[in-house]
Amino acid sequence: MIDLDKWQEIFSSLSRHKLRTILTALSVWWGIFMLVILLGFGKGLQNSATRNFSNDAENVLYIWADQTSVPYKGLPAGRFIGYTSPDLEAIKGLEGTKRTSARFNMSGNYFIAYKNKSLAYRVQCVPPEHYYIENPILTSGRFLNQTDMDLRRKVVVMGEAVREELFKEDEDPLGEYLEIKGIKFQIVGVFTEGKKRETERVYLPLSTAQRIDGTEDVHTMIVDMGKANYEEAMVIEESVRQELSTRLKIAPNDRQAIGIHNDAENFKEISLVMTFLNIFIWFVGIGSIIAGVIGVSNIMLIIVKERTKEIGVRKALGATPNSIISMIVQESVFLTSIAGYLGLACGMGVIFAIQKVMEINEAELEFFHNPEVDIKLVLVALLILIISGAVAGLIPAIQAARINPVTAMKS
Amino acid sequence: MISLQNIRKSYHTDYNSLEVLKGIDLTINQGEFVSIMGSSGSGKSTLLNILGLLDEFDSGEYLLNDAAMDNLSQKQAAMYRNQLLGFVFQSFNLLNFKTAMENVALPLYYQKVDRKKRQALALDYLDRVGLKEWAHHLPTQLSGGQQQRVAIARSLITSPKVILADEPTGALDSKTSHDVMEIFKEVNREGITMIIVTHEEDIAKMTNRIIYLKDGLIEKEETGTISQT
Ligand SMILES: Nc1ncnc2c1ncn2[C@@H]1O[C@H](COP(=O)(O)OP(=O)(O)OP(=O)(O)O)[C@@H](O)[C@H]1O
Numbered sequence: 120m121i122d123l124d125k126w127q128e129i130f131s132s133l134s135r136h137k138l139r140t141i142l143t144a145l146s147v148w149w150g151i152f153m154l155v156i157l158l159g160f161g162k163g164l165q166n167s168a169t170r171n172f173s174n175d176a177e178n179v180l181y182i183w184a185d186q187t188s189v190p191y192k193g194l195p196a197g198r199f200i201g202y203t204s205p206d207l208e209a210i211k212g213l214e215g216t217k218r219t220s221a222r223f224n225m226s227g228n229y230f231i232a233y234k235n236k237s238l239a240y241r242v243q244c245v246p247p248e249h250y251y252i253e254n255p256i257l258t259s260g261r262f263l264n265q266t267d268m269d270l271r272r273k274v275v276v277m278g279e280a281v282r283e284e285l286f287k288e289d290e291d292p293l294g295e296y297l298e299i300k301g302i303k304f305q306i307v308g309v310f311t312e313g314k315k316r317e318t319e320r321v322y323l324p325l326s327t328a329q330r331i332d333g334t335e336d337v338h339t340m341i342v343d344m345g346k347a348n349y350e351e352a353m354v355i356e357e358s359v360r361q362e363l364s365t366r367l368k369i370a371p372n373d374r375q376a377i378g379i380h381n382d383a384e385n386f387k388e389i390s391l392v393m394t395f396l397n398i399f400i401w402f403v404g405i406g407s408i409i410a411g412v413i414g415v416s417n418i419m420l421i422i423v424k425e426r427t428k429e430i431g432v433r434k435a436l437g438a439t440p441n442s443i444i445s446m447i448v449q450e451s452v453f454l455t456s457i458a459g460y461l462g463l464a465c466g467m468g469v470i471f472a473i474q475k476v477m478e479i480n481e482a483e484l485e486f487f488h489n490p491e492v493d494i495k496l497v498l499v500a501l502l503i504l505i506i507s508g509a510v511a512g513l514i515p516a517i518q519a520a521r522i523n524p525v526t527a528m529k530s
Numbered sequence: 531m532i533s534l535q536n537i538r539k540s541y542h543t544d545y546n547s548l549e550v551l552k553g554i555d556l557t558i559n560q561g562e563f564v565s566i567m568g569s570s571g572s573g574k575s576t577l578l579n580i581l582g583l584l585d586e587f588d589s590g591e592y593l594l595n596d597a598a599m600d601n602l603s604q605k606q607a608a609m610y611r612n613q614l615l616g617f618v619f620q621s622f623n624l625l626n627f628k629t630a631m632e633n634v635a636l637p638l639y640y641q642k643v644d645r646k647k648r649q650a651l652a653l654d655y656l657d658r659v660g661l662k663e664w665a666h667h668l669p670t671q672l673s674g675g676q677q678q679r680v681a682i683a684r685s686l687i688t689s690p691k692v693i694l695a696d697e698p699t700g701a702l703d704s705k706t707s708h709d710v711m712e713i714f715k716e717v718n719r720e721g722i723t724m725i726i727v728t729h730e731e732d733i734a735k736m737t738n739r740i741i742y743l744k745d746g747l748i749e750k751e752e753t754g755t756i757s758q759t
Pocket residue numbers: 541542543548550568569570571572573574575576577
């Protein structure tokens with residue numbers, strides 16, 4: 120009963136002083152609101168960066184074949200080189216390569232056909248290890264496996280986009296056959312990816328495709344370097360170059376024949392950007408909290424000053440110093456909590472709305488993905504604001520509660 | 531009820547110190563209606579504030595209701611003020627954001643009386659000073675005389691033993707002043723000790739004992755028009 124009374128007293132005091140209540144509330148609300156929005160957007164940027172770059176294996180070498188630019192061991196410059204499966208095996212044995220994969224493109228023009236429909240989507244012929252390079256999400260069935268590879272099975276794993284084009288929503292494609300180059304491949308899996316564009320393809324076992332074309336060639340070789348750092352990645356790239364140069368009789372100083380794209384270079388840039396982004400977010404976030412703290416402290420100081428006379432009157436009527444202090448502190452805590460909570464709710468609302476709008480429009484922005492907010496962080500910020508509001512109220516409240524009522528009433 | 535012995539009080543500022551009360555001896559019995567007069571700066575307000583435990587004295591002895599009032603903690607002083615004393619000020623000192631009724635009820639809040647009971651009692655006391663219809667008005671919507679009556683109701687609500695009033699009619703015209711004094715007399719007839727500070731001779735005359743202060747000492751005493759019952 121007594122406690123309820125105290126709340127009624129607090130509530131009436133706040134509601135009768137609308138302007139100062141609104142001002143205090145606004146500064147807390149704004150601080151928390153901005154923090155939430157900021158963290159949300161920061162997270163959105165970060166998520167898009169991680170989605171674009173680290174959903175796939177992070178440290179990868181892509182190796183393609185080109186023309187020699189230096190004559191070597193009696194062989195002329197301008198010779199076209201090409202890789203074969205034994206080259207891939209050789210690279211697999213090198214130090215620092217966690218896994219290897221390869222791509223082979225079958226010759227000629229062909230379509231992906233099912234019943235009377237046909238599509239011109241890409242047909243990628245890869246070994247089972249390719250799973251770890253692209254990290255597709257299997258919505259049904261499985262990816263290619265070693266047995267498919269060993270037995271050169273005629274099986275296919277198709278992308279979600281392909282399924283949508285060729286099958287009805289309620290149809291189960293597993294076990295059905297796609298026809299490619301006049302050969303029927305049994306569907307063993309369906310996969311999806313973060314970006315829809317990347318599901319406009321099917322995967323065939325590398326060995327099966329090679330047999331169809333009657334060749335041992337591979338067109339692109341891929342090396343997963345695991346957790347190698349930038350320097351290590353450079354060393355691995357160099358050893359791959361050496362190995363291939365020896366095997367294919369290429370001059371060691373020929374930088375053109377063996378084309379290599381090293382992800383580590385990208386990755387270095389990205390992690391630098393992420394670090395800056397993080398620093399920026401923290402900087403602005405802490406700034407907005409400090410601004411909030413200063414705002415609340417200032418207003419509490421003014422409020423207590425403004426209320427000195429009231430405090431004197433209350434004391435004359437029998438208020439103890441403690442009851443005065445607790446009144447002011449509780450008002451401050453109550454106000455900052457409510458305002459902070461509203462700021463949190465509004466901020467989350469905005470973030471949520473953005474998420475929804477993006478979902479509905481299937482908007483896929485390169486630089487912005489799935490904004491989310493670390494609630495724990497925001498709660499800590501809110502706590503800091505509440506405590507600083509309490510402390511900011513506490514110090515002048517203690518002073519005001521101490522001066523004698525006559526002096527207080529004169530002010 | 532009240533007994534002062536050799537009460538001294540001085541104020542210290544940055545440059546000098548000023549002795550305002552230079553040894554006050556005074557006894558006031560329960561049910562008396564006392565007025566304190568004296569020229570400006572003679573120490574009337576200071577004395578009343580000390581009596582009201584709103585200010586501390588430097589030396590001497592003060593007995594209120596047979597209890598010694600020296601070295602009180604703020605909390606003890608607050609308790610005595612709340613339970614034994616009622617105050618009426620020249621400038622009313624009502625809280626502007628509270629209605630008349632809430633102002634009157636405020637002392638009971640610090641006695642932890644429950645809200646409904648508090649408000650019912652506040653209405654009773656407002657009725658006594660003839661302001662029941664104004665219960666839900668804010669002080670700014672009331673005239674000076676009405677505000678002072680609200681303040682009186684507030685001082686009465688805790689049924690104090692002593693009411694202290696510092697120039698309660700100082701801001702009022704003579705008609706309203708007399709109305710206020712009528713209320714005081716009535717309160718006094720119920721046995722509550724009244725002590726008022728005033729500048730006005732005719733107001734002082736309405737009490738039963740007039741104390742003249744001069745330069746921090748009691749100069750003389752006179753008997754007023756109303757006799758003690
Ligand atoms: N807080 C204070 N600090 C310093 N000096 C003070 C303080 N309060 C009062 N005084 C001084 O003490 C003296 C007595 O003041 P007090 O208010 O008691 O006079 P008073 O008799 O009530 O005068 P008035 O009739 O003008 O109200 C005055 O000279 C005043 O300046």
